[in-house]
Amino acid sequence: MTESSNFKSGFVSIVGRPNVGKSTLLNRILGQKIAIASNKPQTTRNRILGIHNIPGAQILFIDTPGIHRASGKLNRYMVDQALSACSGVDLILYVIESTDRLGSEDGFILDVLAKGGAPVVLVINKIDLLPKERLLALMDAYSKRFAFREIIPVSGQSGENVDRLVSLIPSYLKVGPQYYPDDMVTDLPERFIVAEMIREQVLKQTRDEIPYRVATLVESFEEKPEKDLVVINAVVIVERDSHKGILVGKKGEKIRSIGKAARVDIERMLGTRVFLELFVKVQKNWTESDRLLREFGYE
Numbered sequence: 001m002t003e004s005s006n007f008k009s010g011f012v013s014i015v016g017r018p019n020v021g022k023s024t025l026l027n028r029i030l031g032q033k034i035a036i037a038s039n040k041p042q043t044t045r046n047r048i049l050g051i052h053n054i055p056g057a058q059i060l061f062i063d064t065p066g067i068h069r070a071s072g073k074l075n076r077y078m079v080d081q082a083l084s085a086c087s088g089v090d091l092i093l094y095v096i097e098s099t100d101r102l103g104s105e106d107g108f109i110l111d112v113l114a115k116g117g118a119p120v121v122l123v124i125n126k127i128d129l130l131p132k133e134r135l136l137a138l139m140d141a142y143s144k145r146f147a148f149r150e151i152i153p154v155s156g157q158s159g160e161n162v163d164r165l166v167s168l169i170p171s172y173l174k175v176g177p178q179y180y181p182d183d184m185v186t187d188l189p190e191r192f193i194v195a196e197m198i199r200e201q202v203l204k205q206t207r208d209e210i211p212y213r214v215a216t217l218v219e220s221f222e223e224k225p226e227k228d229l230v231v232i233n234a235v236v237i238v239e240r241d242s243h244k245g246i247l248v249g250k251k252g253e254k255i256r257s258i259g260k261a262a263r264v265d266i267e268r269m270l271g272t273r274v275f276l277e278l279f280v281k282v283q284k285n286w287t288e289s290d291r292l293l294r295e296f297g298y299e
């Protein structure tokens with residue numbers, strides 16, 4: 001591990017409302033997919049650590065669930081995860097999307113950030129969707145509301161200006177050790193990321209309530225190095241029989257298509273062939289059960 005006298009390290013939280021592109025931005029910075037992303041709000045449910053090494057510094061990013069008015073136990077858990085990452089860190093990237101405008105939900109989050117006391121950079125994401133002249137009005141509205149240290153427009157999707165955002169981060173970090181080895185990109189177990197990649201495909205391939213009421217869990221993960229193969233059994237949990245019917249689809253078509261797409265991502269991450277078997281299971285009202293929330297990793 002590198003130990004020079006002026007090496008810097010520290011935590012940088014990525015926070016904002018749902019669907020503004022926080023996870024996409026993290027993946028873009030890391031150059032690989034560790035956080036799932038989708039066009040449905042409330043995709044991310046846990047804090048996700050992303051470790052980024054640059055010459056002279058190690059940046060520990062924390063991707064967080066979108067902050068929203070939460071009702072229900074699962075949503076409250078998610079918002080708590082995000083709020084707890086708003087203090088005790090070296091820097092906060094407050095992400096908004098360029099096509100949005102300053103609203104009351106921003107007000108709530110900005111008040112939390114002000115109390116937390118960490119410096120905040122405003123990241124205006126999705127600039128690929130906005131004519132440049134509209135950007136100035138947005139910057140003006142936000143800078144009147146909060147003393148941002150800087151305002152950086154980016155596109156997490158195309159990568160525009162992301163390098164510039166990363167390059168200014170070390171000036172907010174303190175001198176400190178390299179906490180994780182060079183080759184480590186997250187502290188999340190592979191099983192967790194596998195379950196998330198399956199959930200991502202459920203989000204992408206279903207509509208209505210299902211995305212918000214699905215949990216995924218890897219039940220077994222068996223490596224067979226002699227065959228360059230990993231055999232994974234996972235369960236997709238839904239709240240209702242009707243949801244199960246939709247998820248399984250005609251002759252199992254839907255769940256097969258979900259499994260196929262997830263397998264491609266999992267194979268890329270693990271660098272081996274994968275045999276993925278999915279089961280769909282109904283657990284009535286799991287999003288309101290403390291015991292089941294714990295069992296599925298939301299505690």
Ligand SMILES: Nc1nc2c(ncn2[C@@H]2O[C@H](COP(=O)(O)OP(=O)(O)OP(=O)(O)O)[C@@H](O)[C@H]2O)c(=O)[nH]1
Pocket residue numbers: 017018019020021022023024025036037038039040041042043044045064065066067125126127128129154155156157158
């Ligand atoms: N056009 C465009 N779309 C983007 C950009 N960044 C993200 N998106 C899209 O925005 C949607 C939401 O992206 P996510 O990264 O899941 O957003 P998030 O803020 O992590 O969402 P939650 O986890 O639900 O809070 C996805 O459909 C992304 O493809 C961007 O720079 N430009």
Ligand SMILES: [Mg+2]
Pocket residue numbers: 022023024035036037043044064065066
């Ligand atoms: Mg996310």
